[in-house]
Amino acid sequence: MVNKKIVLAALLVIAAVFMCGCTSDGGTDTPTATTVAPTETTPVATPEFLKIATTTSLDNTGLLEDLKDRFEKDHDVTLQIIAAGTGKALEYGERGDVDVLMVHDRAREDLFMDNGYGINRRVFAYNYFMIVGPESDPAGIAGMTPEDAFVTIMEQAQTNPDVVMVSRGDSSGTHAKEKAIWASAGYDYDTEVVGSGEWYVEGGQGMGATLQMANEFQAYTVSDSGTYLAYKGDIDLVPVVDEGDVLLNIYGAMMINPEKYSYVNSEMAKEWINFLITPETQQVIAEFGVEEYGQPLFFPSLGNYEILGVSQEEAESPIP
Amino acid sequence: MYEIVEGFLTAIHLIVTFDPDVYEVAFRSIYITLSATLIASIISIPIALFLAFRTFPGKRTIINLVHTLYALPTVLIGLVVFLMLSRQGPFGFLGLLFSPTAMIIGQTILVIPIIIGLTYSALVAMDPVIKDTIISLGANYFQFMASILKEIRFVVYATVAMAFGRAISEVGAAIIIGGNIRGYTRVLTTSIALETSMGNIEFSMALGIILLFIALVVNFVMTSIRREAD
Numbered sequence: 229m230v231n232k233k234i235v236l237a238a239l240l241v242i243a244a245v246f247m248c249g250c251t252s253d254g255g256t257d258t259p260t261a262t263t264v265a266p267t268e269t270t271p272v273a274t275p276e277f278l279k280i281a282t283t284t285s286l287d288n289t290g291l292l293e294d295l296k297d298r299f300e301k302d303h304d305v306t307l308q309i310i311a312a313g314t315g316k317a318l319e320y321g322e323r324g325d326v327d328v329l330m331v332h333d334r335a336r337e338d339l340f341m342d343n344g345y346g347i348n349r350r351v352f353a354y355n356y357f358m359i360v361g362p363e364s365d366p367a368g369i370a371g372m373t374p375e376d377a378f379v380t381i382m383e384q385a386q387t388n389p390d391v392v393m394v395s396r397g398d399s400s401g402t403h404a405k406e407k408a409i410w411a412s413a414g415y416d417y418d419t420e421v422v423g424s425g426e427w428y429v430e431g432g433q434g435m436g437a438t439l440q441m442a443n444e445f446q447a448y449t450v451s452d453s454g455t456y457l458a459y460k461g462d463i464d465l466v467p468v469v470d471e472g473d474v475l476l477n478i479y480g481a482m483m484i485n486p487e488k489y490s491y492v493n494s495e496m497a498k499e500w501i502n503f504l505i506t507p508e509t510q511q512v513i514a515e516f517g518v519e520e521y522g523q524p525l526f527f528p529s530l531g532n533y534e535i536l537g538v539s540q541e542e543a544e545s546p547i548p
Numbered sequence: 549m550y551e552i553v554e555g556f557l558t559a560i561h562l563i564v565t566f567d568p569d570v571y572e573v574a575f576r577s578i579y580i581t582l583s584a585t586l587i588a589s590i591i592s593i594p595i596a597l598f599l600a601f602r603t604f605p606g607k608r609t610i611i612n613l614v615h616t617l618y619a620l621p622t623v624l625i626g627l628v629v630f631l632m633l634s635r636q637g638p639f640g641f642l643g644l645l646f647s648p649t650a651m652i653i654g655q656t657i658l659v660i661p662i663i664i665g666l667t668y669s670a671l672v673a674m675d676p677v678i679k680d681t682i683i684s685l686g687a688n689y690f691q692f693m694a695s696i697l698k699e700i701r702f703v704v705y706a707t708v709a710m711a712f713g714r715a716i717s718e719v720g721a722a723i724i725i726g727g728n729i730r731g732y733t734r735v736l737t738t739s740i741a742l743e744t745s746m747g748n749i750e751f752s753m754a755l756g757i758i759l760l761f762i763a764l765v766v767n768f769v770m771t772s773i774r775r776e777a778d
Contacts, residue, residue: 279646288746293730310727311647325645326634437745462747489635491643 242266278496279308279326283401284434286330286479289458289525291516298512299503305496308424313434315399322463322488329490330481330534332401332452335408337480351538352504353465353513358470360439360519364520365468366390369448374472375413381448382415385427392447396432396438401477406450408430409474424532439463452477459516468507478528478536485545502546505530551749558750559757567754574758577735580648581716584655591668592660597693611668611755617661622654626724629654633725647720651735654721658710666710672695672701702777713763736762754763 257528286292287309296307311437312320314331322345329346331337340346359369359377367384369377385391410417423427430443431438435455442449443463456467481504483497495502503509510528515526529536562570563595588653599611628702631637633645633653644650652766682695719737728742743752 306732308646308727308729308732312727324640352721434745436747440745440747461746491635 237368246519249411276305277306277308278493278500279310280313280330280500281317281320281326281330282478283317283331284311284312284436285332285402285452285455286433288436289454289517291331291454291513291526294516295504295509295512298509299500303499307457307500311434313396313398313400315401315402320437321484324484324492326484327493328478328481328500330479332408332477332479333404334478336404336482337499339480341482342484344488346482347485348498349502350501350505350544350547351480351529351536351543352501352510353479353529354532354536355453355477355526356448356470357402357475358453358456359448359468360442360451360465360513361468362446363464363466367448370468372469374409374469374474377469378413378415380425382421382424385425389427390427390446392427392445394429394438394445394447394449395440396435396450398434400435400453402435402450405474405477409450412474412500430523434520439465454517457521457525460521469496478529478538497508497548505546553728555753556757559717559754561723562751562754569747570751570754570758572731572754573734573736573739574610574762576648576739577604577716577732577759578762580651581655581712584652584715585659585712587652588656588659588663590710591656592663593697593704596664596671597696599664602657611665614661614668615706616639620658620661622658622718622722623721623724624721625654625657626721629657629721645725646729646733648726648733651722651726651733654725654745655715655718658721661715662711662714663707666707667704670700670707674700676774701746702773705773709766713766714761717759718735732745 232238280292282292285401288311292309292311296309299305300307310317310320310326314336315328316335317329317331318333318340320326321340329340337346337349341349359374361367365378366388369380372380381391381393385393395406407417410421413506414422416448422430428472429441431441435440435451436459438449439451439455439459440463441447443465446465448468451467453467453470456465467501482493483501484492486492486494507530510530512529513526514524517523529543533540536543599607629650630645632639633642635643635645635648644653678699679696682692687695689742717737719741722728722733722735723738723741726735726738728734730737734742736755739760740752740755743749743755
């Protein structure tokens, strides 16, 4: 009899869990009731959700969580943040699986816009990439330009097993920047860098995880300054090279073209992007992390469009 | 070592103080996995009965296939369900990608072969005398099936519990299909992966301990069912 009671209790727990599960998901678990006409033009996206695909750096630092809370306070919407890295985020955008992209790879963003997938890009923040590595700097690259540093790391690694480099290896914005530096240093990335030896490790993970991995290996890696600062307390890598024009890291937000995918939540997407470039939000971005890390993780784009090399409109004009 | 001890203590603290973040993720895991296990059971058990009591060409192949699918890689399920539910996929119009419903679909696919396979094995291993007795007592088709199920109910419970365990501990498909959205599709396993990558070891450990605890409860229920059976 005791056992029957146990089973009964288990079933009650199950039933209770089912009920809280249903309420906490706001009824979105009954898609069959809301989706009737399976045509391309039927707006099936639940209006109170806004799906944002983002680079891992914006998410791993906690900035996006902060902005999300502020935005949701004033808007009747739930932001669903999918932290994926720029490459994956662009793929989600091209497939029409999200409403907004927040990424950092100008070249691929431009292509995305030119192909008609993205519209209304606004630049909302920037910081810098840096090459971080062990304090002992086994390759001796401190003070070099990013390109010279890469060449030196590769040369030193041939003879010195302590010289290791961890790459994101995940077609993220940071990975794209790393490839750009290799190209600018005169290497063909796919044939001369990838698979060139044990010194080059492709981690295949987000920025935070890659920093952790580089720390375990006491290796060099390319990081955006924001994520590095956010992780600085847990790792003992230091910035070795942090100067050079090529290291500028610009974050852009754009909405998915509703002419391409009519079901996207373009009204709220517009609200969100405009929210990002308001002076108030720009102030929040400028101050984010200062208290905890002693310096800002991101710089606001407001007033800095010349540094970023973009038009004033792209940095400051709200989407009409 | 210090880190592990500290992580463990923090984990216990988070659990006993009913930290809302920890419990929210845990309840979502249970909700999604329970739904998937129930749906999979409803689909699989009739199929197992059909396979066990009907003969038709290709039956052997189907059973072999079911056994092979025990080892279906979860990331492959993730990829296939992603392609199906993505807006560019055949079921894209439903707008289900990155939702708990999509994760339930993925987990259902994951455990269907397990429930079919194990239930089928139990049915085949059953003493034929029982079948003959039920038929000789004049049972119609549904009465027959109901009686058979009653005979093997303990095996079915154990099978369902095992399927539950497989589904709740799965991470590959969950992260591809769900997108790991905080407060929406973030479950125990995807949360552990994320928190570990962010260096929040204590939080990861708290979630890991809860996952282990759920496994223990499932095991406990299974054991008490078995004890009742004996």
